[in-house]
Amino acid sequence: MAPNQGSSSGLSPKNPSSFPGIYKYPADRNLPFKNGYQWLAGKRKDDDIGKLWRVYDKLYNLESFAHKHPGGDYWIRLTQGTDITEAFEASHVAHVKKVEEILAKYYVRDVEFPRNSPYTFKQDGFYMTLKRRAGPILEEVGTNSTLQIRLMIDGLGLAYVLLSFFGVFLNSTLLQILAGLDLAMLIIAAHNFFHMRDNWRKFYYDFSLQSSIELQISHAISHHLYTNTVMDIEISNLEPAFEFLPKEKTFLKRYAPGVYAHLFYIVSFFLDLIKRGRAIANGTQQLRPENLIVFIQLAVWMLIAPSVPTGIYSWLFIHAVASYWFMLVAVGGSAHHHPSCFHDGDEARNEADFGLCQLDAIRDRSDDLHQTLFVILTTFGAHSLHHLFPTVCHSKLHHLQEVYEQTLKEFNEEFHPVSQFELFLGMHKQLARVEALPHPAEIKKQK
Numbered sequence: 425m426a427p428n429q430g431s432s433s434g435l436s437p438k439n440p441s442s443f444p445g446i447y448k449y450p451a452d453r454n455l456p457f458k459n460g461y462q463w464l465a466g467k468r469k470d471d472d473i474g475k476l477w478r479v480y481d482k483l484y485n486l487e488s489f490a491h492k493h494p495g496g497d498y499w500i501r502l503t504q505g506t507d508i509t510e511a512f513e514a515s516h517v518a519h520v521k522k523v524e525e526i527l528a529k530y531y532v533r534d535v536e537f538p539r540n541s542p543y544t545f546k547q548d549g550f551y552m553t554l555k556r557r558a559g560p561i562l563e564e565v566g567t568n569s570t571l572q573i574r575l576m577i578d579g580l581g582l583a584y585v586l587l588s589f590f591g592v593f594l595n596s597t598l599l600q601i602l603a604g605l606d607l608a609m610l611i612i613a614a615h616n617f618f619h620m621r622d623n624w625r626k627f628y629y630d631f632s633l634q635s636s637i638e639l640q641i642s643h644a645i646s647h648h649l650y651t652n653t654v655m656d657i658e659i660s661n662l663e664p665a666f667e668f669l670p671k672e673k674t675f676l677k678r679y680a681p682g683v684y685a686h687l688f689y690i691v692s693f694f695l696d697l698i699k700r701g702r703a704i705a706n707g708t709q710q711l712r713p714e715n716l717i718v719f720i721q722l723a724v725w726m727l728i729a730p731s732v733p734t735g736i737y738s739w740l741f742i743h744a745v746a747s748y749w750f751m752l753v754a755v756g757g758s759a760h761h762h763p764s765c766f767h768d769g770d771e772a773r774n775e776a777d778f779g780l781c782q783l784d785a786i787r788d789r790s791d792d793l794h795q796t797l798f799v800i801l802t803t804f805g806a807h808s809l810h811h812l813f814p815t816v817c818h819s820k821l822h823h824l825q826e827v828y829e830q831t832l833k834e835f836n837e838e839f840h841p842v843s844q845f846e847l848f849l850g851m852h853k854q855l856a857r858v859e860a861l862p863h864p865a866e867i868k869k870q871k
């Protein structure tokens with residue numbers, strides 16, 4: 425199976441990606457109502473390694489290791505039958521030697537065909553150099569959450585319970601709006617926790633109509649590891665409403681989202697809930713206990729509200745506010761959809777170093793360096809460092825700033841942050857963009 429030589433001319437089944445590395449159009453990419461589990465099933469077809477796990481060009485049998493995995497058994501179980509090279513490298517920054525020694529114990533055999541991924545992890549490349557520098561720092565300060573950040577998220581959780589209770593009980597629109605905003609901030613904070621070593625705070629995510637395990641697949645495994653490529657389900661899930669990849673688009677596709685985006689943000693969580701219900705009903709997804717949290721909320725609110733219809737209305741209203749604010753921050757002001765960010769279809773680097781490709785697909789916010797941890801935690805801040813080291817708690821990322829800047833300098837790489845307002849405008853410009861960006865080296869020359 426020879427890799428297809430991709431080009432910058434856009435996407436088609438024959439030429440699926442800017443990266444020569446992606447040589448198959450992702451299986452089931454365009455399935456309607458697709459969820460993360462179906463994305464993984466598509467990846468299993470593409471990676472084509474049976475029931476084993478692939479890391480680089482070796483296959484491992486991690487079946488008996490899953491329950492011993494310090495990061496949580498579900499990462500291993502979910503990814504059975506797939507190439508986990510990106511997940512393996514990006515998840516383990518401290519104690520790398522120990523992790524590699526454990527992996528070696530589960531070796532089965534070599535694999536003969538190339539990885540269906542564009543990314544490289546050369547030892548003298550940007551990412552592995554930075555990782556080697558970050559390792560000892562993280563071994564000293566730890567990767568886990570601090571008391572301060574735990575108090576922040578628990579405070580948001582408590583505030584949500586109180587605001588929603590009194591908002592529904594008193595039928596107060598103001599308190600319900602505050603509850604919805606608090607819920608959106610709570611789940612953005614919970615996003616930090618579902619990336620990390622297994623911990624219960626990830627379940628704060630399930631206080632909303634979204635689901636922590638679904639996001640662990642669609643966000644942590646798909647979006648984080650294949651950012652803005654055809655393999656990023658956060659891109660394909662929004663299509664055809666939002667077409668972020670640069671390619672031929674009708675006038676409506678380019679400009680109409682500016683009109684309906686805000687309506688979409690309001691209903692987005694409800695669409696996710698309907699999609700989950702459908703997937704559970706047709707057996708492509710299992711009902712999990714945490715999926716019931718939102719229905720328990722509904723039942724309690726129906727009981728404490730002045731009337732049953734008011735309880736139902738309050739539930740719809742609070743989740744609509746949460747959906748709107750979350751989507752506005754996550755999509756409307758996303759650090760990935762500025763028109764200067766790489767999107768599949770743009771010209772790719774010749775050497776697709778994993779870390780540099782991540783950075784090509786991100787624009788940091790210019791004021792993040794001066795922001796409080798609370799703002800970083802509740803607005804997807806410090807995005808570049810978070811993408812490079814997703815399993816490291818946001819409270820520890822600042823320890824890596826110095827080696828990050830030093831390594832960028834040594835590799836002669838610069839990534840200019842932009843303001844939050846530019847990110848909001850940029851998202852609409854990216855939707856309208858049909859021209860491919862030139863090669864990153866060309867962009868640098870033009871600056």
Ligand code: HEM
Binds near residue numbers: 567
């Ligand atoms: C889908 C692939 C994988 C994912 C997403 C993943 C995720 C994680 C996460 C989130 C942590 C906690 C990191 C931290 O606290 O710094 C972790 C730790 C760890 N993982 Fe994995 N992992 C994966 C595969 C593997 C494999 C294949 C092995 C070895 C066979 C492994 C061995 C370990 C070990 C030993 C630790 C503890 C490291 C330490 O002490 O800091 N993981 N993993």
